[in-house]
Amino acid sequence: MSKGDDTRQAILQTGLDMASRIGLEQVTIGNLAKQSGLSKSGLYAHFQAKEALQIEILQLAGQIFAASVLVPALRSATGIDRIRRVVANWRAWNENLAGGCVFASACNEYKDRPGRVRDFVVAQQREWLASLQRLAQSAVDNGDFRSDIDTAQFAYDLYASLLGFHLFQNMLDLPDANERQAHALEQLLDNYR
Amino acid sequence: MSKGDDTRQAILQTGLDMASRIGLEQVTIGNLAKQSGLSKSGLYAHFQAKEALQIEILQLAGQIFAASVLVPALRSATGIDRIRRVVANWRAWNENLAGGCVFASACNEYKDRPGRVRDFVVAQQREWLASLQRLAQSAVDNGDFRSDIDTAQFAYDLYASLLGFHLFQNMLDLPDANERQAHALEQLLDNYR
DNA sequence: GCATAAATAGTACGATCGTTCTATTATTCT
């Protein structure tokens, strides 16, 4: 009951690493098995289909993301400061994964590929947008933001800013990605104050 | 000298369509041949490698993008109005391609896949960022923007906003993507005035 | 209209894909 679960978890962790680098769809059973030191069939037995493997990788990513980005910020700060912490953790999440945010990649990969994986990605992203809206609302309640702001617009603005960071950092290797995003964030916060 | 070129161009156009929907890496020789009504080898003879095909698809996309997004705006307006037109054309470009911006997909696909294709994508994106900076400088020269603005920051902000649009529109199917981006744009323009 | 050249089809290659099946090891429980 123990050994198998350990292996399974190790597979998912390795798979997440690969997915962040080469994309979820490119995490092939053979590749992942070799990387995990297992045979194809040995690995495959843990999941009954590639789809299940992909979704479990995304679930693991979601757990790590929530635990490392959102939860610490919710515990340690409120209002605008909480938002700043979320963003700092968000950027760190992006830099800790070898190949950048796995969700950003997954969004592009499954844009037009219907199925359970796409549905899962969309649901995750919608949830995250809702979390961003709650952050804005919390800043309103805290008195940091004006009370007449559009929290959905805030979620859009903030998410977009991080997508820009992802592009600058992971694709274009621009050394000023952090500064650019920091500037954008402060301007954004000012706009809602 | 004529028939072959026509076929070649038709292949590239079909390939661009497919790339926008399923990603450039998923435009397979077999798929593209079937979609184009050719045999695998018949299609393959036009290019000597898949890499060449991919780059030519990106080149075609770049030509269409420049001709439909940038050039008309440069001809018909100046300053802030020119920027507004670029953005409108940019959004239209995204909506006219069946599966959304092919460059956004390519960026995520080739993030960590070294080679000629990646180099080409990076160069294209750098060029586009430079164009955005020139737009900002032109708005400064026009008196629409303050003279002390950071044009590179403007390029970041504007590009990020469009990435948000791409996410909302093509992945999440959110009906307010256009409004969100329009709001973000006006706020962005205000910030630089 | 015919020779020449260009364009396309056909076939085959080794590799890898996801998946299934049956064997063979390791681990766990009593």
Add this chain to the structure above:
DNA sequence: AGAATAATAGAACGATCGTACTATTTATGC
């Protein structure tokens, strides 16, 4: 320790990948 069970390996499947080679068809230039 031995029986029961879980975990892994091995081999094979049809399909498809990119690529190479040789035929055959189609268009072009005189």
